[in-house]
Amino acid sequence: xxxLRAKDITGVWGTLLLPLxxxxxxxxxxxxGQLDALLAAGLHGIYxxxxxxxxxxxxxxxxxxxxxxLAERCTAAGVPFQIGASHPVAxxxxxxxxxxxxxxxxxxxxxxxxxxxxxxxxxxxxxARVAEAADPVPLVLYNxxxxxxxxxxxxxxxxxxxxxxxxGLKTAGGDDAWYAAVRPHTARCSVFVPGHLLASGVARGAxxxxxxxxxxxxAGSVRWYESMHSDPAAALDVQHRLAxxxxxxxxxxxxxxxxxxALDKFLAAVGGWADTGVxxxxxxxxxxxxxxxxxxxxxxxxxxxxxxxx
Numbered sequence: 001x002x003x004l005r006a007k008d009i010t011g012v013w014g015t016l017l018l019p020l021x022x023x024x025x026x027x028x029x030x031x032x033g034q035l036d037a038l039l040a041a042g043l044h045g046i047y048x049x050x051x052x053x054x055x056x057x058x059x060x061x062x063x064x065x066x067x068x069x070l071a072e073r074c075t076a077a078g079v080p081f082q083i084g085a086s087h088p089v090a091x092x093x094x095x096x097x098x099x100x101x102x103x104x105x106x107x108x109x110x111x112x113x114x115x116x117x118x119x120x121x122x123x124x125x126x127x128a129r130v131a132e133a134a135d136p137v138p139l140v141l142y143n144x145x146x147x148x149x150x151x152x153x154x155x156x157x158x159x160x161x162x163x164x165x166x167x168g169l170k171t172a173g174g175d176d177a178w179y180a181a182v183r184p185h186t187a188r189c190s191v192f193v194p195g196h197l198l199a200s201g202v203a204r205g206a207x208x209x210x211x212x213x214x215x216x217x218x219a220g221s222v223r224w225y226e227s228m229h230s231d232p233a234a235a236l237d238v239q240h241r242l243a244x245x246x247x248x249x250x251x252x253x254x255x256x257x258x259x260x261x262a263l264d265k266f267l268a269a270v271g272g273w274a275d276t277g278v279x280x281x282x283x284x285x286x287x288x289x290x291x292x293x294x295x296x297x298x299x300x301x302x303x304x305x306x307x308x309x310x
Contacts, residue, residue, distance in 0.1 A: 011044030049084025
């Protein structure tokens with residue numbers, strides 16, 4: 001697959017979640033079934049090894065095995081894919097990038113090393129070395145809210161200047177001032193924001209999402225994205241109703257301390273589009289099975305557009 005440019009990275013991308021057996025091993029059959037469902041949903045792309053994919057728990061053999069399945073199925077289907085080569089240890093991330101490059105993904109997602117915060121010069125040095133190892137595959141920088149090193153719009157501009165292979169940013173976004181500060185960079189950097197905030201994000205200049213809404217309803221998330229361009233007011237109304245769903249069913253789980261992988265697996269279970277299960281890898285706690293059906297009822301009542309067949 002050809003390397004992606006910033007202007008190519010748009011829309012709604014879905015992630016692979018890890019279906020686990022009782023011993024915490026990846027169930028490859030269920031993983032393949034999940035990937036088939038994502039490929040059939042019409043997503044703009046698929047990726048592996050974000051936070052929701054529990055990349056931080058994987059052995060190197062597991063990392064390679066998931067990548068091989070993703071690359072084989074997406075290449076055959078002609079669907080763009082990205083591989084998360086992230087790891088909290090810089091040296092391991094570099095080795096993952098070298099191996100993942102051989103599968104010709106459209107881009108590699110990476111985090112900045114995450115035990116200690118980095119100075120700006122160190123962030124540049126890290127991305128430059130990974131870009132050299134990944135060449136010709138470009139990079140997308142994943143900078144979640146819990147990252148030790150927060151990438152400001154100013155630092156993003158420097159990274160884009162000094163690491164031309166950087167073509168995308170995966171971030172939590174921000175307020176109007178943040179979007180205004182990022183806007184000078186968006187011609188050469190795709191900006192992806194959280195799925196449940198995508199309608200307001202697109203209205204302010206975001207290009208798409210590595211989407212938690214795709215975890216809930218893959219095909220519905222694509223239809224919603226399309227409505228952001230055809231009927232922005234209706235798309236914002238869906239976002240408001242999604243916020244109510246999250247207030248009722250996601251916020252209480254967050255308040256209990258559940259992790260983002262647990263929340264995304266819970267959303268997938270609520271959506272019921274694949275057999276992902278809610279189990280997360282030790283020592284992370286899973287969402288309770290008994291919470292799924294009440295959330296499913298509310299999801300279909302609050303945002304029926306995401307589950308319609310049309």
